[in-house]
Amino acid sequence: QSALTQPASVSGSPGQSITISCTGTSSDVGGYNYVSWYQQHPGKAPKLMIYEVSNRPSGVPDRFSGSKSGNTASLTISGLQAEDEADYYCSSYTSSSTPYVVFGGGTKLTVL
Amino acid sequence: EVQLVESGGGLVQPGRSLRLSCAASGFTFDDYAMHWVRQAPGKGLEWVSGISWNSGSIGYADSVKGRFTISRDNAKNSLYLQMNSLRAEDTALYYCAKGQDCSGGSCYSFDYWGQGTLVTVSS
Numbered sequence: 001q002s003a004l005t006q007p008a009s010v011s012g013s014p015g016q017s018i019t020i021s022c023t024g025t026s027s028d029v030g031g032y033n034y035v036s037w038y039q040q041h042p043g044k045a046p047k048l049m050i051y052e053v054s055n056r057p058s059g060v061p062d063r064f065s066g067s068k069s070g071n072t073a074s075l076t077i078s079g080l081q082a083e084d085e086a087d088y089y090c091s092s093y094t095s096s097s098t099p100y101v102v103f104g105g106g107t108k109l110t111v112l
Numbered sequence: 113e114v115q116l117v118e119s120g121g122g123l124v125q126p127g128r129s130l131r132l133s134c135a136a137s138g139f140t141f142d143d144y145a146m147h148w149v150r151q152a153p154g155k156g157l158e159w160v161s162g163i164s165w166n167s168g169s170i171g172y173a174d175s176v177k178g179r180f181t182i183s184r185d186n187a188k189n190s191l192y193l194q195m196n197s198l199r200a201e202d203t204a205l206y207y208c209a210k211g212q213d214c215s216g217g218s219c220y221s222f223d224y225w226g227q228g229t230l231v232t233v234s235s
Contacts, residue, residue, distance in 0.1 A: 036221035038157070045207060045225040046149075046157065052219050089157050093220035100147070100171050101220050103157045 003102035004029065004090055011110040017078040020107045022090030023071055028102055030071035034093035037066055037075045040106075041086045049088075050075060077109070085111040114138040114224045116208045121229030124198055132229055134191040134208030139224075142166075142186035145211030147222060148193050150204035150231075158204075161193065162211065176202075198233045205230050 005023040012018040022029065022037075029035055035053045038046035048057050050066035053073065063084075065076045073092070077084055090104040120132040134146070147162040161172045161182040170182055181194040191208055206229050209222035 032220075034220040036219075038222075045227055046222075047225070048212070048221060048223050051212060051221040051223075052214060055214075057223060091157070091159075091221070098171060098174055098177070100162050101159050103159065106156045 003094065004092060004104035006088075006090060006104035006107045008105070009108045009110065011112055012077075012080045013112045014080050014082065016080050017076060018080060018109065019077075020075045020088055020090075020109070022073040022075070022092075022104050024073075024092055024102070025071055027096060028092040028094040029068065029073050031095060032093045033068070034101075035066065035068055035073040036091045036101075037064075038089045038091070039084075039086045040089065046089065080111055082111050085109055114210065116210065116224055116226035118206065118208050118226045118229035121206065121231045123232045123234065125235050126199060126233055128198055129194070129196045130198060130231060132193040132195065132206055132208075132231070134226060136189045136191065136208075136210070139210070141184075141189040144213065145169075145218060146184060146191045147209045147211055148182065148191075149207045149209050149222065149225075150202075151207070151228070152201075152204040155204075160206070163191070195231070198231075200233050203231060203233045 037050040040046045053068045054066040115137045117135045148160040163182045179197045183192045208226040210224040212221045212223040
């Protein structure tokens with residue numbers, strides 16, 4: 001069982017918006033602004049999409065945005081495109097002695 | 113261009129050892145923390161271990177503590193993971209990942225990843 005809870009799957013049509021949630025506790029998501037989101041296409045390495053809750057690395061489209069409320073972080077993808085179909089993982093710093101960060105179980109995004 | 117290339121994976125029997133390596137290029141290696149993150153077949157991501165730029169701070173997931181040892185050689189731009197007493201549940205794709213620095217220090221994220229090296233523990 002993963003430390004952070006994500007829905008197993010979400011779907012949307014091209015052009016629509018979707019939101020993926022990531023629920024933790026006050027020891028991780030709720031207590032720190034160190035939530036990240038990763039995109040992983042089949043057979044590929046994860047790619048950082050969002051860091052520090054809402055910051056985008058250079059090169060990530062502004063269709064991707066992040067936010068947080070209480071113990072739940074969210075990734076929103078607007079203007080869905082076919083290439084957005086992938087697995088998405090959230091992660092957060094945790095104040096537990098270990099591990100360094102905890103991940104969510106991942107969400108499979110299907111673009112219909 | 114940042115590149116991280118893992119090697120050393122393979123098929124190993126339970127209880128045996130394996131040493132993974134990660135060759136880094138395209139950035140100033142000794143400026144950054146480095147990490148190992150694994151992914152079991154068909155499963156999610158799990159942080160395994162991390163090491164600070166000068167090896168002064170090291171951490172391990174509970175699942176590998178006492179069995180795995182992380183190290184780095186800044187002169188060779190290389191990261192290592194010595195894995196002892198391997199178990200079937202250690203079977204996974206092991207990724208080398210660069211720790212991201214933000215203003216004020218680490219932002220506890222990984223901005224570059226290698227393609228991974230597969231470790232299979234089976235008799």
